Amino acid sequence: MGKKVLVVGGGGRCHAIVDALSRSPQVEKIFCAPGNAGIAEQAECVAIKDTDVEGLLAFAQKEQVDLTVVGPEAALAVGVVDEFRKAGLLIFGPTKAAARVESSKEFAKSIMQKYSIPTADYRVFEEYEEAAAYVSAHSLPIVLKYDGLAAGKGVVVAESAEEADAALRDMLLDARFGKGRVVVEDFLTGPEFSLMCFTSGEQIWPMPLAQDHKRAYDNDKGPNTGGMGAYTPLPFVTEEDLEYAVEKIMRPMAAAMVAEGVPFHGVLYGGLMKTPEGVKVIEFNARFGDPETEVILPRISSDIYNLFATVAAGGTECEVEWNDKAVVGVVLASKGYPGDYAKGFEIGGLESLEGVKVYHMGTACKEGKLLTAGGRVMIVVAEGENATAARANVYKNIERIECDNLFYRKDIGKNYI
Numbered sequence: 001m002g003k004k005v006l007v008v009g010g011g012g013r014c015h016a017i018v019d020a021l022s023r024s025p026q027v028e029k030i031f032c033a034p035g036n037a038g039i040a041e042q043a044e045c046v047a048i049k050d051t052d053v054e055g056l057l058a059f060a061q062k063e064q065v066d067l068t069v070v071g072p073e074a075a076l077a078v079g080v081v082d083e084f085r086k087a088g089l090l091i092f093g094p095t096k097a098a099a100r101v102e103s104s105k106e107f108a109k110s111i112m113q114k115y116s117i118p119t120a121d122y123r124v125f126e127e128y129e130e131a132a133a134y135v136s137a138h139s140l141p142i143v144l145k146y147d148g149l150a151a152g153k154g155v156v157v158a159e160s161a162e163e164a165d166a167a168l169r170d171m172l173l174d175a176r177f178g179k180g181r182v183v184v185e186d187f188l189t190g191p192e193f194s195l196m197c198f199t200s201g202e203q204i205w206p207m208p209l210a211q212d213h214k215r216a217y218d219n220d221k222g223p224n225t226g227g228m229g230a231y232t233p234l235p236f237v238t239e240e241d242l243e244y245a246v247e248k249i250m251r252p253m254a255a256a257m258v259a260e261g262v263p264f265h266g267v268l269y270g271g272l273m274k275t276p277e278g279v280k281v282i283e284f285n286a287r288f289g290d291p292e293t294e295v296i297l298p299r300i301s302s303d304i305y306n307l308f309a310t311v312a313a314g315g316t317e318c319e320v321e322w323n324d325k326a327v328v329g330v331v332l333a334s335k336g337y338p339g340d341y342a343k344g345f346e347i348g349g350l351e352s353l354e355g356v357k358v359y360h361m362g363t364a365c366k367e368g369k370l371l372t373a374g375g376r377v378m379i380v381v382a383e384g385e386n387a388t389a390a391r392a393n394v395y396k397n398i399e400r401i402e403c404d405n406l407f408y409r410k411d412i413g414k415n416y417i
Ligand code: AMP
Pocket: 120, 143, 145, 155, 157, 185, 186, 187, 188, 189, 192, 271, 282, 283
């Protein structure tokens, strides 16, 4: 009997996961909760929110799904994996406790320190006065990472003493968000890249490398976004760098999680930087990266269902193969994003695209028309024998898409580090 899979989530990343699963000969039926207008062409979308643990569990039981795959962090953070496991269901993703490697900067840093995993030196502060004294005696720039319960304050790279002080006040003295903690860390320099690993306890299967383009406009100008494009493989990471990243960072981190009693099963995402002193960790995430996943999963040539099921079951044996194509993905975003933007613009021309994949991020379908419905609307993904060919293919196709309210970066994958 063919397998039934439930994918939790609804953006471009989940579309890429659904697409990869649809290439598995074992998979007979894919559900996606909640999915989106593009995913609906490849899976049956069900109107359950990705954080509605009870709803997801009841659905998975009713449909007798064989495996559930979790995309977004929000679903991990509410413990969807823990609840599915308690109910005896197979689910791909880390427990809430293991997902702290992403949700708590301090937790991640303390493990890295304890197990000598290379990362920026840091200190943790709860009191504004102590933090301010440390920061004022420290060289600039300096990096401040909020570690409290309130999300959204994020990371501040402070270039001046005033900026650092304003951020510390915001993070430590602002009572609205409850009492937080701040990780203060040294500023590192170098190109950033993403190394995601399928991880099952101590066993890891590294994926090909990718780089995300976070700024809104060409040449890395403009505000930070959820990601404006990505490409794989990377020209600036040598074999030696990669081996170091796998053997000195990702594998030891997976082993450390086991040793700490929080074994990780899912995708451990290393946000890494190639500094003049070697590769170091900027952050870990507990899930597939977005938009890296949209360019990486098209390269898997083995059956992804086997891998998901092996990791979900805690297994350590699985054949994984990747092709050596270059893949470039360019995000089409609503004008104004990441600030305010309007929705509801019609998108046309998709039927004229050739040799590319389109993963939907924020679209809606109304009365047979495809409309923009989010900040990031879709990502167009093209393969090629090399990056130049993949880039040419992606941009040629994007020009055929008709919509009055979209913009995109013209320099994705342009050897841009
Ligand atoms: P994070 O959420 O930890 O990934 O931080 C967001 C962004 O801040 C990263 O992608 C980096 O560009 C930057 N950043 C974080 N930590 C550092 C650091 N120690 N040195 C330089 N830049 C950093």
